[in-house]
Amino acid sequence: MSENPKDAAVTIPAQSTGGEAAGKSGDREVLLKVSGLQKHFPIKKGLLQRQVGAVHAVDGLDFEVRAGETLGVVGESGCGKSTMGRLITRLLEPTAGKIEFEGKDITHLGVGGMRPLRRDVQMIFQDPYSSLNPRHTIGTIVGAPFKLQGVEPEGGIKKEVQRLLSVVGLNPEHYNRYPHEFSGGQRQRIGIARALALKPKLVVADEPVSALDVSIQAQVVNLLDDLQQELGLTYVIIAHDLSVVRHVSDRIAVMYLGKIVELADRDALYKAPMHPYTKALMSAVPIPDPARKSAKSERILLQGDVPSPISPPTGCRFHTRCWKATQICKTTEPKLVELKPGQQVACHHPENFEDQAPQDTVLLTVAKAAAELVADEVLAESAETSAAVAAEVAETAASESEAPADEAGESEAPKGAQD
Known part of the structure; x- marks a missing residue:
């Protein structure tokens, strides 16, 4: 498979076009709003399986995601990033809190209530090996959302699936191949194609490049960036690689032990972190600087x-x-x-x-x-x-408190001159 020359040459830089969007994000409508979100996993022991404690995976999150922006979420392993991603896509039931999507409360919607929203909220999973069914062909996997939602795309499902494969940089002729015939990077592209099949508004990407070789990471990151510009997507990207997050994000949330400790614009966070x-x-x-080798x-x-x-x-x-x-x-x-x-x-x-x-x-x-x-x-x-x-x-x-007196003196001066 031939990769995009632009992608192949790119290493993840410190700045990206996302910075321009960050300044305008305040003018966009709120797509997702999370208030007091909690998820506690019960710990049960004994023959009667009585609860003796709980794992506080997510313990009170408050944030907003605006349409068209990318929110990066970083933190150590075990801080609750992936659990948070599954909560906002409603793959897990929250213990407490509220999740609003386009102003609608989706916190406790059942399977039937969430079915229409699945078109607008999709997830890209971390492991490209376990997230694809090895018994199904790529055409069946990418075409599954159309059948589940009862959507008949123009030209038929096969034609649309082949178009999606082409969009993510794969050969459309590989429609009938199985997942084991693809590399890790190619499998992740298949997962991206499946997530984009129904043209969602919000995509939650749970460490989309952590399982890939470094040489492939930049290509997948650039693909996500290009797809956002073409389709107007909104991303919540969960990662532990700070260079990846800096490249793709408009705003960044830093999590520690189930809570957000800092939430800021990308440039402000990297220039002057406050926590x-x-x-x-x-x-x-x-820092890749040979001059700092002995420093x-x-x-x-x-x-x-x-x-x-x-x-x-x-x-x-x-x-x-x-x-x-x-x-x-x-x-x-x-x-x-x-x-x-x-x-x-x-x-x-x-x-x-x-x-x-x-x-x-x-x-x-x-x-x-x-x-x-x-x-x-x-x-x-x-x-x-x-x-x-x-x-x-x-x-x-102090200067602001002195300013009114100075302004009063200046305003009286012209009056005295006229007298």
Whole structure:
């Protein structure tokens, strides 16, 4: 199979055309709205299968996705990204919360109620090997949505399936082949063709390139980007590769242990992350610069592992690994609030912004231990930026309070001149 020359030459860059869309996303209508979304998986033991606990996979999510934009979702394994994707596509039943699609509440719709919405909401699964039935041909797999929805495309199902295969870069003549005859990248393209068959409005892609070779990842990412521009799709892309997310997303949500800790425009997030966990994630991105080979690494190493979602920590869930954690972080859960235009953060002591709890300055013991794993330069930079931003905010407030007096003096000057 011959790939698109543009795709073959592209490595995932830091900027993409999605940045232009990000500035206009505020003018678009809200396609998907999620409020207080939760999913707890019960833990049962004993002969009577009594519930003894629950896994808090998703524990209170609030976000919106606007028509035509791409929302990227990142976080460590086990943070609830994939569960969130299955909840908003209604492949899982939520424990609590509300999901609205085009203003309609779809939180608890049954199979019959969701059937018409399946045309508008589709999912691309992570594993291209297990998501395709090995007993069915590619034509049967890609054509299944038409039969399930009772849709008869113009020219017939076979012609439409062959057109879809051509759109995703496959040979239409492979209509009668089986999944085992294709590579991983080709199988993922088949999954994409199946998801796009009914021309959906929202596509949730659960780590669409994580199972592929690096040489193939850029081709699939560029394919998704091109299809969005051609078909006007809206994406929620779940991934753990920060370079992929940066390339395709307009906005990015950072998840940790079932909650969103930061939600911001792509450029703002990568330029000045405000949550300590986000900053630690960004520091892990390798910089391909030979001149920095001998430079001291400023990577932030987090102590320990992610706490168990069966019994998550009280207060801020990141306080057990954070180098800035104080007593308020242990006792009070921070709310996801907009500290900068387009940048929401859930943190008492954010980076690159004034301290939200300046009265609480005594570090926890775990924070002192975590600080030992963080470079001195990073700690100094964190303290300097917070102090500088706080001083700038105070200076701006002072100048604004003096402005009315100055304006009053200027307005009286012409009057005196006329006298």
